[in-house]
Amino acid sequence: MMSRSESLFERAKRVLPGGVNSPVRAYQSVGGCPRFIKKAEGTYVYDEEGKRYLDYIGSWGPMILGHNHPEIQEAVIGAARNGLSFGTATEMEVQMGELLCELVPCFDMVRMVNSGTEAVMSAIRAARGFTGRDKIIKFEGCYHGHFDALLVKAGSGVMTAGIPDSSGVPKGCAKDTLTAVYNDMDSVRTLFEDNQGQIAALIIEPVAANMGVVLPEEGFLKELRKICTQNGTLLIFDEVITGFRLGLQGAQGAYGVTPDLATFGKIIGGGMPVGCYGGRREIMEMIAPLGSVYQAGTLSGNPVAMAAGLKELSILKEHPEIYGHLEELGETFRSGVRDILKKHGAKCQITGTGSLSCLFFTDIPVTNYEEAKTSDVQAFADYFHYMLDHGIHLAPSQFEAIFFNNAMKPKDVDQTLRVMDSYFALKE
Numbered sequence: 003m004m005s006r007s008e009s010l011f012e013r014a015k016r017v018l019p020g021g022v023n024s025p026v027r028a029y030q031s032v033g034g035c036p037r038f039i040k041k042a043e044g045t046y047v048y049d050e051e052g053k054r055y056l057d058y059i060g061s062w063g064p065m066i067l068g069h070n071h072p073e074i075q076e077a078v079i080g081a082a083r084n085g086l087s088f089g090t091a092t093e094m095e096v097q098m099g100e101l102l103c104e105l106v107p108c109f110d111m112v113r114m115v116n117s118g119t120e121a122v123m124s125a126i127r128a129a130r131g132f133t134g135r136d137k138i139i140k141f142e143g144c145y146h147g148h149f150d151a152l153l154v155k156a157g158s159g160v161m162t163a164g165i166p167d168s169s170g171v172p173k174g175c176a177k178d179t180l181t182a183v184y185n186d187m188d189s190v191r192t193l194f195e196d197n198q199g200q201i202a203a204l205i206i207e208p209v210a211a212n213m214g215v216v217l218p219e220e221g222f223l224k225e226l227r228k229i230c231t232q233n234g235t236l237l238i239f240d241e242v243i244t245g246f247r248l249g250l251q252g253a254q255g256a257y258g259v260t261p262d263l264a265t266f267g268k269i270i271g272g273g274m275p276v277g278c279y280g281g282r283r284e285i286m287e288m289i290a291p292l293g294s295v296y297q298a299g300t301l302s303g304n305p306v307a308m309a310a311g312l313k314e315l316s317i318l319k320e321h322p323e324i325y326g327h328l329e330e331l332g333e334t335f336r337s338g339v340r341d342i343l344k345k346h347g348a349k350c351q352i353t354g355t356g357s358l359s360c361l362f363f364t365d366i367p368v369t370n371y372e373e374a375k376t377s378d379v380q381a382f383a384d385y386f387h388y389m390l391d392h393g394i395h396l397a398p399s400q401f402e403a404i405f406f407n408n409a410m411k412p413k414d415v416d417q418t419l420r421v422m423d424s425y426f427a428l429k430e
C-alpha cells in the first residue's frame with residue numbers, strides 16, 4: 003500500500019511539473035518519493051503520516067530560530083488581523099528599512115521585494131543603470147535565483163539536475179554574463195583585462211552555498227573588492243543564504259568586506275516570501291521614483307511578511323548569543339564528522355562555517371564548481387536515504403547546504419553523528 007506521501011506525489015505529478023513547485027524538492031538526483039510535510043515545530047518537521055524528522059533544511063535557511071517560533075507566529079496573526087495587503091506605504095516597512103540599514107554594513111538605503119531572485123534581478127538593473135555598462139561577472143556554481151542572465155553555470159537545482167545553462171533563456175539575455183572560477187583571482191583578472199570599462203557589476207555568494215558549501219579562501223573577497231574599485235565595477239554580495247546567518251552583519255561583517263550592493267531573501271521574512279536589495283545611497287537613488295531605474299511590486303513590503311521578518315530580525319538582534327550557539331552546533335558537528343570519516347576511512351570532505359555545512363562525497367578538497375562536481379552523487383543518494391530512514395531530514399541534493407537552527411540542542415547533533423557513524427560503519 004502507498005504511503006500518504008507516495009499517493010500525494012502521484013497526484014502532484016499530474017498537475018505540477020515534476021510534482022513540485024521548486025525543482026530541488028523533487029528528489030530528482032536521490033530518487034524516491036519526497037516527504038510531504040504537514041507541520042513543523044522547533045527543530046522537527048512531521049510528514050503526512052506523522053513521522054518526525056530532525057530537520058536540516060529549515061526552509062532553505064529562514065528557520066534560523068527553529069520552525070513555527072511562537073513570537074513570529076503571533077506577529078503574523080496580529081498583522082493579518084489588520085489586513086493582508088494594502089498596496090500602500092506602511093509604518094512596518096519603514097521600521098524594516100531602518101533595522102536593515104542599521105544592521106547591514108553596506109546599506110544606506112534598501113528596497114523590499116518578494117524573493118531573492120527579484121532582489122538580484124533588481125540589484126543588477128541598478129548596477130547597470132548606475133554605471134551605464136552592461137556586462138556582469140558571476141562565478142561558476144554560484145546561484146542567484148532563476149533570473150535569466152544569471153542561470154549560466156548556476157548552482158542549486160540547476161547543478162543538481164546537471165543543466166549547465168537553462169533552456170528558454172534567449173542568447174541576448176546571457177550574452178553579457180561572464181563567468182569566473184570561484185576562489186581564482188586569475189580568472190577574474192583576465193575577465194577585467196578583456197572587458198575594460200565594460201563591467202557593471204561582479205556578483206558573488208560570499209560563501210558559496212549552492213554548490214554544496216564552499217568557503218572563500220583567505221583574502222579572496224578583499225581582492226575582489228580591490229579589483230572592482232579599481233575598475234569602477236560594483237561589487238554585489240548575494241547574501242540570500244549568508245545574510246543574518248553568519249551573524250547580524252552577514253558575510254560582509256564576518257569577512258570585513260563591504261560591497262556596494264547586497265541582496266537578501268527568505269531569511270529576512272521569517273518564513274514569509276520576502277527579499278530586499280540595498281547599498282550605497284548614490285546607487286539606490288537611481289531607483290524609481292527618485293531615479294531612472296524602474297522597479298516595482300504590488301506586494302513588496304507586504305505587512306504580514308514585514309511583521310514576520312521584523313520579529314525574526316529583532317529576536318536575532320536582541321539575542322546575539324544565538325550566533326554563539328549556532329557556531330558551537332556547527333563546529334561540534336564538523337569536528338564529529340571529521341572523526342567519523344577518519345575512523346571509517348571514508349573519502350569525503352566536510353565543509354562549512356557557523357550554521358552552514360556540507361558533506362561532499364569526493365576525495366579532493368572542494369574550492370570551486372569543478373571540484374564540487376567530482377562528488378559521487380550516487381554515494382550521496384545512498385547516504386541521504388539512510389539518514390532519512392533514520393529520521394534525519396537533509397537537503398535532497400549533494401549540492402545544497404544543511405542548516406542548523408537555534409532550537410537544536412547538542413543532543414540533536416549527537417543523534418545525527420550517531421546515525422552518520424552507523425552509516426559509514428556499514429560502508430567500510
Ligand SMILES: N[C@H](C=O)CCC(=O)O
Binds near residue numbers: 062
Ligand atoms: N538553494 C535553493 C535556494 O536557496 C534551494 C531552494 C529552492 O530552489 O527551492
